Amino acid sequence: MAGAESSSPAASDPRASVRARVFVVGAGIMGSGIAAQCALAGYNVTLEDVNEEFVEKGRANLARALDSAVKRGKVGAADRTRALEGIDTAIGLRRADSAKFIIEAAPENLELKQRLFAELEAAASPNAILATNTSSLPVTSIASRLSDPGRVVGIHFFNPVLQMELIELIPGLKTRPEVVGEATRFAASLGKTVVTSRDTPGFVTTRAVAVLINEAVWMLFEGTATKEDIDTSYRLGFHHPMGPLELADLVGLDTALSILDVLWDGFHDPKYRACPLLRSLVAAGRLGRKSGEGFYPYPAAPPSAGPARPA
Numbered sequence: 001m002a003g004a005e006s007s008s009p010a011a012s013d014p015r016a017s018v019r020a021r022v023f024v025v026g027a028g029i030m031g032s033g034i035a036a037q038c039a040l041a042g043y044n045v046t047l048e049d050v051n052e053e054f055v056e057k058g059r060a061n062l063a064r065a066l067d068s069a070v071k072r073g074k075v076g077a078a079d080r081t082r083a084l085e086g087i088d089t090a091i092g093l094r095r096a097d098s099a100k101f102i103i104e105a106a107p108e109n110l111e112l113k114q115r116l117f118a119e120l121e122a123a124a125s126p127n128a129i130l131a132t133n134t135s136s137l138p139v140t141s142i143a144s145r146l147s148d149p150g151r152v153v154g155i156h157f158f159n160p161v162l163q164m165e166l167i168e169l170i171p172g173l174k175t176r177p178e179v180v181g182e183a184t185r186f187a188a189s190l191g192k193t194v195v196t197s198r199d200t201p202g203f204v205t206t207r208a209v210a211v212l213i214n215e216a217v218w219m220l221f222e223g224t225a226t227k228e229d230i231d232t233s234y235r236l237g238f239h240h241p242m243g244p245l246e247l248a249d250l251v252g253l254d255t256a257l258s259i260l261d262v263l264w265d266g267f268h269d270p271k272y273r274a275c276p277l278l279r280s281l282v283a284a285g286r287l288g289r290k291s292g293e294g295f296y297p298y299p300a301a302p303p304s305a306g307p308a309r310p311a
């Protein structure tokens with residue numbers, strides 16, 4: 001994927017304002033992947049988190065994801081290097097002021113996201129698009145404390161970001177049509193296919209997959225089968241690329257639990273009742289791949305060869 005040049009920008013190209021900047025809030029699983037994807041597409045990127053440790057972890061993760069994309073033949077070595085050079089890091093939201101697109105990828109917690117968006121409204125340029133990568137929380141609620149909620153939209157990426165081709169776009173009840181248009185062009189500029197969902201808890205994708213994951217955890221809890229046999233059943237029986245417990249480990253068990261709680265709060269339907277085993281694992285700090293153990297153990301990944309750059 002070639003980088004965007006400032007010399008001949010197409011009028012409708014969302015990168016056209018001299019390599020527009022994307023500011024990504026939260027350098028975890030999703031934020032680091034989103035940063036890598038945007039940099040590959042030619043945007044300048046700032047990856048932000050609450051402290052240096054999280055930012056550096058995010059940088060290491062995205063370098064690993066880019067290395068893996070090069071190994072799979074999906075990204076050229078020069079594009080990987082250019083992408084890494086196009087990403088800098090920040091602590092705090094101050095530098096959001098120079099961004100055209102702001103993508104929030106902080107934990108799945110309504111109170112936290114509402115506070116972050118109020119702070120972002122103050123920090124960002126008035127013309128910037130404010131997007132949330134929430135998997136389940138209503139975009140209208142996230143935007144509800146802003147003086148201009150019309151500039152907030154859901155841009156839901158999938159995990160792992162570099163490999164997944166879909167973006168789910170979620171306009172809130174007050175999102176302006178031109179914001180939806182700009183967000184759609186931005187999502188398409190990343191090479192993804194864009195689908196749109198109404199703003200209901202879990203949208204189209206998360207609502208269904210949360211039930212699948214939860215049902216698999218209930219089966220494990222009830223002793224229906226071993227975790228390996230549950231996952232093998234879905235991989236071989238339905239051609240799923242990974243089993244639901246492996247998927248939960250990839251997503252993060254804390255995120256999966258938060259999503260189920262959002263669905264429960266939103267619908268009060270018992271099908272979204274989170275299995276107590278999921279709650280126990282989260283309480284024990286077994287969050288999946290990101291903590292080194294979830295349903296399965298994950299030995300520490302080797303450091304990437306990617307260059308480390310100061311913030």
Ligand SMILES: NC(=O)c1ccc[n+]([C@@H]2O[C@H](COP(=O)([O-])OP(=O)(O)OC[C@H]3O[C@@H](n4cnc5c(N)ncnc54)[C@H](O)[C@@H]3O)[C@@H](O)[C@H]2O)c1
Binds near residue numbers: 133255
């Ligand atoms: N994990 C998935 O598969 C997946 C897929 C799609 C969408 N999402 C959504 O993306 C969002 C992030 O999920 P994740 O899996 O990357 O979580 P994560 O736990 O891996 O990362 C969250 C990051 O946000 C940081 N953070 C916490 N408070 C912050 C603040 N005030 N300001 C800036 N950063 C802050 C944390 O330090 C952490 O690095 C959630 O809304 C989640 O629902 C997750």
